[in-house]
Amino acid sequence: MTARGLRVAIFADEAGWHTRQLQAALRLRGAVGRCVDLADCHVDTTAAWHGLVIPGFGRELPDAAIVRGIAAGSFEQVTKRLGVLHALRELGVPVYNDARAIERSVDKSMTSLLLQAARVPAPPTWATESAAQAQRIVMRESAAGHALVLKPLFGSQGKGLQRIGCIDGTHHPLPPLQQVDGRLAYLQRFVPPQGVPGFDWRVLVVGGRAATAMRRVSEHWVHNVAQGARCVAAPLTPALAQAAEAAAAALGMDYAGVDLMPSAQGIVVLEVNGVAAWRGLQRVTSFNIAQALVADLIDRRLAQAVVRRA
Structure with missing residues (x-):
């Protein structure tokens, strides 16, 4: 699908490496990515026919949106910010990932329920x-x-x-x-490590398909990169891909960072991240991840929206 002239809102509570990567990937497709904090968006039913004010877009709506971050706040503030994402979806704007998917993944208890309902292996x-x-x-x-x-x-x-x-x-x-x-x-x-040092996998799923994987290796039982784990390239085996894809599908994600661990019973899913960071994964991945995300947004999600409107 042609993307020249498309205006995409990148919702993020702070600009940085990830937003720059997305903006560069959008420019390669002829589109423009504008960073917007959801805290700065608001409802004004007198401002435009749709009732939303998205800074940088005037009286118009963005052609699509990518959710990169939602700032913490009071229950009411977060509800309003998610409400903007819900409204965009109802108004026909493709949101990647949309509010429903983010709510499912942010709430770990809902993630657990949906994985259980889909029979995706996970710890009790x-x-x-x-x-x-x-x-x-x-x-x-x-x-x-x-x-x-x-x-x-x-x-x-x-x-x-x-x-x-x-x-x-x-x-x-x-x-x-x-x-x-x-x-x-x-x-x-707790899923005990199967070796020393221990590790888990982070698998990136894009458009329903597992795209790349890494091991997060650490002497500590917490394997997050933010907590000091090392990123090591890992083969994307059929079993790993199948588990990650099933987890992303269970939560209805456009893209997801799925955390998995080996166990005595096989591969289990620990968490599903709907606003996944990928800086560590990019270091051990041969293709540009931001470009893959943008391609899926434009060639699949936007194309679907065009068909629905037609």
């Missing part, structure tokens, strides 16, 4: 606001010799993770929920 997981119920889960798992990872329900880059339960034969108790972000327990059974 629990989410509860009841301190007593959470305590019973931890005690039961610990008695069976399992460790658990206590994760923030909304979180990324490996921040705020705690390992509890049975660790090296010693019981580590659940902290009081008053000290936990969100005051609820999202618990996932």
Whole structure:
């Protein structure tokens, strides 16, 4: 599909390497990418027929949008920002990934439910606001010799993770929920490393197809690049690709960074990232990832929108 003259909103709470990569990839297709903070967008039903104000686009809507980041804020602020993305989708603007997909992936409990419903292998997981119920889960798992990872329900880059339960034969108790972000327990059974040092995989899925993979290698049990893990190129095996593609499909993602681990039972999916960073992955990938994302947006999503309008 021709993209010359297309105006694309790149929604990001800060400009940086990723937004520059996307802008360069759009320029190669003859399109223009403008960075916009969703916090600066607002509703004004007197401003235009569609009722949205997107800075840099005047009274018009962008031809498409790429979501690169949504700033943290109050419940009301985040609801408004997601509402802008929902409105763009309803107005026929392709949003990559759209608000529904981002909501599914940001909420780890919803991710777990959708993976379970799609029969995608993942570690046993629990989410509860009841301190007593959470305590019973931890005690039961610990008695069976399992460790658990206590994760923030909304979180990324490996921040705020705690390992509890049975660790090296010693019981580590659940902290009081008053000290936990969100005051609820999202618990996932710890998947022990299959070797030393340990690793997990990050697989990038674009347009429903696994595109590239890497190992994130670390002596620490947290394997996020932001926490010091090393990026190592990894072959994209059929089993790895199938698991990542199934996870992305379960959440309805245009593109996704899927985190997976080897286990005694086979490959399991840990998380699905709907606003995935790819700087570390780019270092070990031979093709330009931003160009692949832009190509999928233009040649698949925008083309689908044109067909629907016709």
